[in-house]
Amino acid sequence: MKIAYLINDMYGIGGTVRTVANQAATLSVRHEVEIVSVFRHRAEPVLPVPAQVRLRPLVDVRQHSGATGVGGRPLYEGSERAGLPPLLFPPEDARGAAHSRLTDDRLEEFLATTDADVVVGTRPGLNVAIARAAPSHVAKVGQEHLTYEQHSLPLRRVMELEYPNLDAFVTVTEADARTYGVRMPLPGVEVLSIPNAVPAPHFTADGHDSRTIVAAGRLAPSKRHDLLVQAFSMVCDDHPGWTLRIYGRGGLRDTLAQLVGSLGLQDRVWLMGPHPRVEEAWAQGAFAAATSSEEPFGMTIVEAMRSGLPVVSTDCPHGPAAIIRHGEDGILVPNRSVQGIAQGLAELMADDGLRERMSRAALADSVRFDPANVVREHERLFARLSGERLPAASLVPSPRPEPPAACLVRASAADGRAVLSFTHPPERLVLERPGERVTLAPDEDGNVVVDADADRLAARTWDVIRVDGGKEAPLLDLEIRQDGYPLSAGDVERLCLVLPDRSSKGRLVLHVRRAARHAEVEHVEVADELITVQGRVVGRRGADARARLAVRNRAAPRILREFSAPVAADGRFTGVIDPETVVRGRHGEPETWELRLVLSDGSEHTVGRHLTGVAGYRGIIQYPAHHVAARRGYGSRVRPYYTVNDRLGLRTSPAAPALGVDEVRVRPAGRRRELLRFDVRLDTAPPEGMECAVEVVRGTDAGQRFPLHETAASSGGRLVGSLPLLDRAEYGAVSGLRAVWQLRLLMGPSGGLGRVGARSIPQRTVRRWRRGPFIRSVTVGPQGGGDLIVTVADVHVMEAIDRRLR
Numbered sequence: 001m002k003i004a005y006l007i008n009d010m011y012g013i014g015g016t017v018r019t020v021a022n023q024a025a026t027l028s029v030r031h032e033v034e035i036v037s038v039f040r041h042r043a044e045p046v047l048p049v050p051a052q053v054r055l056r057p058l059v060d061v062r063q064h065s066g067a068t069g070v071g072g073r074p075l076y077e078g079s080e081r082a083g084l085p086p087l088l089f090p091p092e093d094a095r096g097a098a099h100s101r102l103t104d105d106r107l108e109e110f111l112a113t114t115d116a117d118v119v120v121g122t123r124p125g126l127n128v129a130i131a132r133a134a135p136s137h138v139a140k141v142g143q144e145h146l147t148y149e150q151h152s153l154p155l156r157r158v159m160e161l162e163y164p165n166l167d168a169f170v171t172v173t174e175a176d177a178r179t180y181g182v183r184m185p186l187p188g189v190e191v192l193s194i195p196n197a198v199p200a201p202h203f204t205a206d207g208h209d210s211r212t213i214v215a216a217g218r219l220a221p222s223k224r225h226d227l228l229v230q231a232f233s234m235v236c237d238d239h240p241g242w243t244l245r246i247y248g249r250g251g252l253r254d255t256l257a258q259l260v261g262s263l264g265l266q267d268r269v270w271l272m273g274p275h276p277r278v279e280e281a282w283a284q285g286a287f288a289a290a291t292s293s294e295e296p297f298g299m300t301i302v303e304a305m306r307s308g309l310p311v312v313s314t315d316c317p318h319g320p321a322a323i324i325r326h327g328e329d330g331i332l333v334p335n336r337s338v339q340g341i342a343q344g345l346a347e348l349m350a351d352d353g354l355r356e357r358m359s360r361a362a363l364a365d366s367v368r369f370d371p372a373n374v375v376r377e378h379e380r381l382f383a384r385l386s387g388e389r390l391p392a393a394s395l396v397p398s399p400r401p402e403p404p405a406a407c408l409v410r411a412s413a414a415d416g417r418a419v420l421s422f423t424h425p426p427e428r429l430v431l432e433r434p435g436e437r438v439t440l441a442p443d444e445d446g447n448v449v450v451d452a453d454a455d456r457l458a459a460r461t462w463d464v465i466r467v468d469g470g471k472e473a474p475l476l477d478l479e480i481r482q483d484g485y486p487l488s489a490g491d492v493e494r495l496c497l498v499l500p501d502r503s504s505k506g507r508l509v510l511h512v513r514r515a516a517r518h519a520e521v522e523h524v525e526v527a528d529e530l531i532t533v534q535g536r537v538v539g540r541r542g543a544d545a546r547a548r549l550a551v552r553n554r555a556a557p558r559i560l561r562e563f564s565a566p567v568a569a570d571g572r573f574t575g576v577i578d579p580e581t582v583v584r585g586r587h588g589e590p591e592t593w594e595l596r597l598v599l600s601d602g603s604e605h606t607v608g609r610h611l612t613g614v615a616g617y618r619g620i621i622q623y624p625a626h627h628v629a630a631r632r633g634y635g636s637r638v639r640p641y642y643t644v645n646d647r648l649g650l651r652t653s654p655a656a657p658a659l660g661v662d663e664v665r666v667r668p669a670g671r672r673r674e675l676l677r678f679d680v681r682l683d684t685a686p687p688e689g690m691e692c693a694v695e696v697v698r699g700t701d702a703g704q705r706f707p708l709h710e711t712a713a714s715s716g717g718r719l720v721g722s723l724p725l726l727d728r729a730e731y732g733a734v735s736g737l738r739a740v741w742q743l744r745l746l747m748g749p750s751g752g753l754g755r756v757g758a759r760s761i762p763q764r765t766v767r768r769w770r771r772g773p774f775i776r777s778v779t780v781g782p783q784g785g786g787d788l789i790v791t792v793a794d795v796h797v798m799e800a801i802d803r804r805l806r
Contacts, residue, residue: 001388002032004116006107006126008095010037010055013046013274014218015196015299016122016145021047022197023378026371028052031379036110038103038126046276048477058106081105088133092155093125108133117386124151124159131165139385144171146296147318148179160184167385170194170378172297173318192381195322196297197374201279202404203481204308204363205286209352210486211242213345214285214309216278216300217292219250219271224314224336226252226259228291231341233263239349242268243486243612244289247281249274254785261624267523270620276506280480282307284613287348287355293336295319305329305366310358312344323369329361405479409500409508413484413613418498418510420448426466431510433460450498450510457498457512459645461615464508475508485613489520489536490571492611499615513610513646519573519597521609521648524640526624531577531640533565533648537597537605540571546600549575549607551582551650554592565597573597579626579638583652586636589752593650594643608647617642627655637754656747656754657687662716664761666780666790668725668768673776675722676790680708680745682717690747692719697787698742705746705753725792743788757786773797 005020024033033053040057049055084101085091088108091099111119111133118139121127127142134140142163151159163169168190171177177193180186213232217223225246232244246256246269253271260269275281278300282288288304290313295301298319301311305323311330313320314337324330331347333340348355367373383390408421420429425446431438438455440448450457465472480500495518499511523534533549544567553559561582565575575597582593597605609617618641625639635655643649660683669677678694686692692708701724708721725739746753763781774794783789 001118001382001386002034002116003027003118003120003382004034004036004114005120005122006036006110006130007038007122008098008126009039009041010035010049011040011042011045011057013276015297017045017047018198018299019145019196020122021049022199022371023375024053025050025199026197026375027379034116038107039098058110059103088129089125090128090155090158092152092158093123093128095123095125099125111135111138114138117388118382124155127166127169128158128162131162139168139382140166141382141385142166142169144169144176144180144296147171147173147176147294148183149317150294150296156184164189168192168381170381172196173322175318175322176296190381190385194377194381195369195374196299196302197371198299198302198306198366198369199371200367201282201303201307202479203279203283204306205283205359210284210286211239212285212486213242213244213287213289213349214247214281214304215244215289215291216247216275216281216303217290219246219248219252219256221252222292222294223248223250224291224293225256227314227336227338227341228289229256229259229263229265229269230338231291231345232269233265234338234342235346235349236265236268238346242349244269245272245281245285246270247272247275247278254783257622261622264525264527266621266623267521270614272614272620276502277479278303279307280482282309284482284485285309287312287358289341289345290314290320291341292316292320298323301330302366302369305362306369308359308363310348310355310362312341312348314341325361325365329358329365406477407475407479407508409478409480411480411482411498411500411613413482413487413497416452416497418450418500420450420464422446422448422466426468428467430465430467430472431455431457431462432465433458433462438462452498452512452514453496457514459512459514461644462510462512463503464510474505476506478502478508482613485611487611487613489522489538489611492520493539494518495520495538495606495610497610497613499610499613501615511615511645513608513615515606517603517605518610519605519607520611521607524623524648526626526640529579529626531579531626531638531650533575533577533595533607533640535573535597535607537567537571537573538611540567541569543567543569544599547573548598549577550596550598550604551577551593552596554594554649561593562598567597567599577650579636579650580628582638582650583628583636586652589636590653591651593652595648595650606647608645609642610646615646617646618644625653627658654748654752654754656745656756657690659684659686659717659747659756661745661756661758661761663764664758664780664788665764665766666778667766668776668778668792669722673768674725676725676778676792678708678719678721678723680719681713682719685713685717686710686719686747689749691750691753692721693746693753694721694723695744695746696723696741697744698740708745739792741788741790741792742783743790745788755786758782758788759786761788 027033035055037057040060081101086099086104088104089099107129120141121130122143130140171193174193282304288309288311290301301323304311314335315332316335326332331344333344406423411418425442429440429448442448464475495515497513501509503509518538519535521535525532547565547567549563549565551561563577565573567573595607623640625637629635636652637655639651641651663681665679667677669675693705695705696702706723708719711718745756747756748754759782765779767777777793779791
């Protein structure tokens with residue numbers, strides 16, 4: 001039997017992608033399986049697809065990818081078809097804006113020519129496309145990965161009209177199947193529920209009491225990570241040493257970061273970003289948390305349980321209650337209840353024995369979601385619909401949706417070393433950083449041991465390269481296991497660690513954290529016009545009342561500021577920095593300062609955060625800045641930050657005058673509308689001698705600045721200026737321009753412009769006619785961090801009218 005899965009973008013990451021990968025991998029053991037991805041936005045998928053499963057994109061949206069399809073035709077072309085709205089794929093689907101007549105053409109071509117016995121859609125728009133265009137000899141299956149209530153009313157109407165042309169419709173929970181049976185009866189269509197499958201990970205939580213809560217998922221409104229952060233803030237003071245790590249990407253990251261900052265939890269709640277192999281993150285946790293207000297299934301809940309973690313979850317519709325046995329393998333708390341979530345967290349944080357019992361139960365109970373058990377139901381359904389007879393032998397599942405990693409990296413806190421094991425050992429391994437290469441050879445077992453002390457590795461980040469036959473290649477196919485982190489500063493005699501990680505391109509890198517004398521940061525606070533740094537000296541016992549924090553200018557090391565930082569008998573220290581002293585006489589100059597803890601005997605200790613086993617804190621923790629006022633209305637911002645090597649430092653930058661932005665207007669200008677005209681209205685006039693500009697942070701001309709000029713205003717201040725609108729589009733029957741800028745308002749003395757926040761301005765849209773069949777629309781509104789988002793789009797009048805009429 002041949003089975004084809006149709007997915008919007010298999011090259012991304014998310015619950016649907018993982019589900020399709022799991023199903024395809026398991027079915028491919030004894031069936032021919034193909035995954036057809038409408039879009040391809042990167043060279044390789046984030047989640048590897050098994051070699052025996054064919055992955056075929058229909059439209060490659062990478063610029064200049066050179067990818068070709070049938071007959072050597074480019075998989076993406078800027079034709080008129082790519083500019084027309086779709087007809088086959090319903091625009092009512094949330095992904096409708098990304099589709100076009102070009103994607104319609106490719107979908108119709110695939111459905112008309114496929115030799116698959118079964119075609120499976122994985123979102124409403126693709127289910128509708130299959131129902132509309134798949135030939136009658138193909139079994140048509142629609143899968144629902146959300147719930148009935150999560151779809152808009154217009155989309156439900158399309159589904160109600162087209163879904164009767166499917167042969168089967170599969171939800172992930174019985175509750176949702178019942179909802180469809182009542183709200184959207186589908187006569188002649190087999191409607192059933194089959195839960196998502198989750199394979200057993202290669203390794204589970206090792207039982208180490210990590211004092212770490214792990215959450216994972218899109219940073220989206222329905223996931224309610226804000227409730228999780230608030231709940232953690234209510235109980236964390238009663239449970240010192242516990243931290244919360246939130247993995248995922250999404251539009252609410254800035255909002256969550258602001259919430260974390262407002263609660264003063266930067267050192268205890270970490271926004272980790274996305275993780276390509278989330279099982280590695282689960283294995284670092286003591287238990288997991290899921291606080292969605294609605295959850296179609298709960299893939300992350302099952303993944304955490306399969307990794308040996310009990311889960312505290314909101315009892316939201318529809319999935320969690322069908323997965324968690326309350327009080328046995330997890331805790332269900334009232335939906336949308338901060339108090340309930342806090343009680344659930346506190347219950348597990350306080351009871352080591354309860355966590356251990358629930359961990360064992362989670363491993364045992366989650367076996368029912370193994371692909372061997374779940375995918376068998378899909379196989380039986382596909383066989384019924386296609387008339388195929390299943391082999392007599394039971395289905396033999398693939399252990400994972402991808403083969404074992406070519407390189408297994410094990411990092412142990414016990415000895416600080418990293419051991420690299422290979423399925424096919426290299427001739428040698430090279431560790432490389434700018435200006436230095438270190439060569440290591442595999443031992444008799446094919447392992448390469450990386451020891452920062454023995455190999456005299458500098459405390460930097462090292463790229464890892466394997467060498468075979470004179471050819472060098474980075475390590476991409478890898479799995480990382482860490483044991484024993486986080487370390488307690490009181491139990492460590494000296495800092496010497498090798499921390500494995502992935503680069504932004506997925507390559508293995510090793511972060512070496514090494515210092516003869518080190519002080520581990522535990523808490524940083526910016527309050528009451530002071531910066532307080534608390535931590536513990538590694539490997540030292542005994543008090544030192546005369547210890548001090550030395551703050552040294554990196555560009556001019558002779559410039560040194562010192563502040564008292566007494567060390568207690570247990571090695572804990574507290575240093576209080578006066579930001580005004582740091583910038584005294586140096587206002588308006590962007591500078592960086594390094595920190596050292598200097599004891600009374602003159603010994604200097606590095607100051608940083610290393611013992612958690614995490615690297616890259618500059619992208620995880622952002623402390624607030626303290627504003628030091630000065631003459632002429634401007635001053636300096638002083639912000640603690642982590643360097644690329646996770647050492648703590650200070651960064652000073654110019655601070656714009658404390659002005660409010662009342663309104664920002666942007667409109668097309670120029671004879672051919674080739675400019676964006678800015679009109680910024682302030683609540684008060686800027687001080688004399690100020691320079692003003694708008695800086696492009698993201699979008700066309702990123703990094704460039706364009707001046708703003710002060711003009712007379714009846715009240716307050718007014719700044720005007722222009723940004724070139726680089727219009728490279730050819731205006732024909734259906735082509736037009738769409739561009740998005742993130743802009744920043746700057747003001748300050750010459751050479752030291754600082755940021756002016758514009759958080760509270762109203763969003764405004766203006767439209768101007770232009771030549772041809774377009775209306776040019778310009779929208780300006782506030783970004784979470786105080787920047788501006790400006791969107792310029794050309795709307796084809798006839799297409800807009802046609803869509804409205806339909």
